[in-house]
Amino acid sequence: MALDYSQKVMDHFINPRNVGEIQNPDGVGEAGNPKCGDIMKIYLKVNDDTKIIEDVKFKTFGCASAIASSSMATELIKGKTIEEAWDLTNAAVAEALDGLPPIKMHCSVLAEEAIHEALNDYRKKHGMKIIPVEHHEE
Amino acid sequence: MFVYMDHTATTPTSPEVLNAMMPYFSENFGNPSSVYSFSRKSRAAIEKARAQVANALNADTSEIYFTGSGTEADNWALKGTLEKAKIAGKNHLITTKIEHHAILHTAEYLHKVEGVDVTYLPVDSEGFVKVEDVENAITDKTALVSVMFANNEVGTIEPIAEIGALCRAKKIPFHTDAVQAAAHLNIDVKAMNIDMLSMSAHKMYGPKGVGALFLRKGMRPENFVHGGAQEKGHRASTENIAGIVGFGEAMEILKSRLDDDLKINSARRDKLISGILAKIPHAKLNGATGDKRLPNNINFSFIGVEGETLLLDLDAKGISASTGSACSSESLDPSHVLLALGLKHEMAHGSLRFTIGRLTDDSQIDYVLDVLPEIVSRRREMSPLWEDYLKSKGEK
Numbered sequence: 001m002a003l004d005y006s007q008k009v010m011d012h013f014i015n016p017r018n019v020g021e022i023q024n025p026d027g028v029g030e031a032g033n034p035k036c037g038d039i040m041k042i043y044l045k046v047n048d049d050t051k052i053i054e055d056v057k058f059k060t061f062g063c064a065s066a067i068a069s070s071s072m073a074t075e076l077i078k079g080k081t082i083e084e085a086w087d088l089t090n091a092a093v094a095e096a097l098d099g100l101p102p103i104k105m106h107c108s109v110l111a112e113e114a115i116h117e118a119l120n121d122y123r124k125k126h127g128m129k130i131i132p133v134e135h136h137e138e
Numbered sequence: 139m140f141v142y143m144d145h146t147a148t149t150p151t152s153p154e155v156l157n158a159m160m161p162y163f164s165e166n167f168g169n170p171s172s173v174y175s176f177s178r179k180s181r182a183a184i185e186k187a188r189a190q191v192a193n194a195l196n197a198d199t200s201e202i203y204f205t206g207s208g209t210e211a212d213n214w215a216l217k218g219t220l221e222k223a224k225i226a227g228k229n230h231l232i233t234t235k236i237e238h239h240a241i242l243h244t245a246e247y248l249h250k251v252e253g254v255d256v257t258y259l260p261v262d263s264e265g266f267v268k269v270e271d272v273e274n275a276i277t278d279k280t281a282l283v284s285v286m287f288a289n290n291e292v293g294t295i296e297p298i299a300e301i302g303a304l305c306r307a308k309k310i311p312f313h314t315d316a317v318q319a320a321a322h323l324n325i326d327v328k329a330m331n332i333d334m335l336s337m338s339a340h341k342m343y344g345p346k347g348v349g350a351l352f353l354r355k356g357m358r359p360e361n362f363v364h365g366g367a368q369e370k371g372h373r374a375s376t377e378n379i380a381g382i383v384g385f386g387e388a389m390e391i392l393k394s395r396l397d398d399d400l401k402i403n404s405a406r407r408d409k410l411i412s413g414i415l416a417k418i419p420h421a422k423l424n425g426a427t428g429d430k431r432l433p434n435n436i437n438f439s440f441i442g443v444e445g446e447t448l449l450l451d452l453d454a455k456g457i458s459a460s461t462g463s464a465c466s467s468e469s470l471d472p473s474h475v476l477l478a479l480g481l482k483h484e485m486a487h488g489s490l491r492f493t494i495g496r497l498t499d500d501s502q503i504d505y506v507l508d509v510l511p512e513i514v515s516r517r518r519e520m521s522p523l524w525e526d527y528l529k530s531k532g533e534k
Binding site: 010013014016019020030034035036037038039040041058059060061062063064066067 | 442443444446447450451454463472482483484487519520521522523524525
């Protein structure tokens with residue numbers, strides 16, 4: 001078993017940012033399933049006037065790269081508008097972590113999907129149009 | 139603190155074993171197949187090692203064949219037996235769902251390439267194969283029964299003597315993969331009616347790259363490695379003399395201290411198991427208990443957490459352990475053994491295995507019990523599954 005993670009992955013795994021839940025969140029999204037060994041839940045607090053994500057928290061069941069991807073993704077969307085956050089790709093999450101081992105790339109996909117789910121949850125609650133999402137194969 | 143608790147993966151070559159091996163690299167390097175007197179030393183060394191291994195199993199010296207690994211011994215036993223049986227029109231192999239990949243992938247190969255019918259016997263929730271399941275699976279086409287002596291992941295010890303007696307009565311060859319068991323248990327191939335048995339030196343403080351297949355007199359699987367006339371013409375390749383010498387030495391030392399080790403390891407194992415159960419809520423022990431479990435194996439599932447995260451957290455504390463989680467492997471499936479025991483996927487993903495041995499002392503057991511509860515609880519706190527689980531139990 002090779003654990004060739006970058007230092008950034010290890011840093012976000014050992015000290016993950018934005019762990020937890022938000023009481024009365026404006027949007028919640030979940031991706032993955034326990035069968036595959038990964039499940040990620042994202043909570044958003046969005047400013048209704050500016051549409052800026054003021055707070056974001058996550059809870060993740062999964063391996064080190066899943067936890068690091070969640071941590072990094074929440075950092076990347078915090079302070080961004082919901083439109084900017086939508087454009088966050090899994091590749092950007094992986095890149096910000098200085099790369100993930102190929103077999104672990106699906107962890108970054110999970111982060112992108114969970115954020116999309118949370119943003120659509122927000123849009124639905126606020127009468128905005130839901131953006132169709134393409135689900136990646138597990 | 140360096141705490142090595144992965145003795146099932148491999149063990150360090152002991153200093154005594156290494157000492158015994160050293161003369162057979164640069165000094166007594168002669169090819170045992172050569173005629174001149176210098177090579178006699180190499181031949182004699184191999185024969186001494188053969189006797190050391192045979193004695194430990196209550197086998198005859200002529201029944202031990204050295205191989206390059208335990209995996210090779212498994213390949214030889216299965217492929218060689220099924221190939222030979224084909225001539226007699228027998229093409230059925232009985233094995234179990236919890237075998238090591240050395241057996242499972244060989245069985246899959248035989249099915250795919252040779253058209254062998256393979257029965258994979260189920261196990262119960264503790265990992266035991268039922269002897270009556272073996273009996274019921276036997277047909278007039280059955281060429282071989284192969285059941286592992288003890289499982290490498292959860293430590294369950296199978297009813298080998300009973301299966302051996304059954305197979306002997308039915309006149310069906312019986313092979314057992316004893317790669318783990320031989321490092322911890324007293325094995326008597328005669329009393330247990332074992333026809334073929336695979337072993338590996340590096341699991342018992344010997345060197346890597348050497349194993350053995352016990353073939354009871356009369357057992358003649360087709361050769362697996364073809365070439366020269368080494369091992370009485372049954373396993374070609376110039377002998378790994380130093381490795382073989384190390385294997386023999388390791389086995390003799392192991393046998394001399396086996397009963398003491400069994401007691402010490404079992405006590406430490408049970409201390410670690412009961413400590414984890416007492417300190418970590420909702421921890422599930424995987425496998426059997428007491429003398430039906432390998433004395434060095436501790437395997438738990440912690441609902442809500444994934445195994446790889448625990449391994450990395452433990453590694454940061456200097457502890458080396460292992461997991462059945464998919465995230466630690468090249469595939470995305472969790473351990474086939476834990477699934478065969480009936481564990482849900484998320485529980486199989488959350489498994490953690492400690493295997494103790496000669497590098498273990500009591501203070502290390504205390505240390506693991508000190509650091510593990512906090513690691514598990516911290517990771518559970520960040521897991522949505524743990525939250526759901528507590529809600530389902532009405533604890534939140």
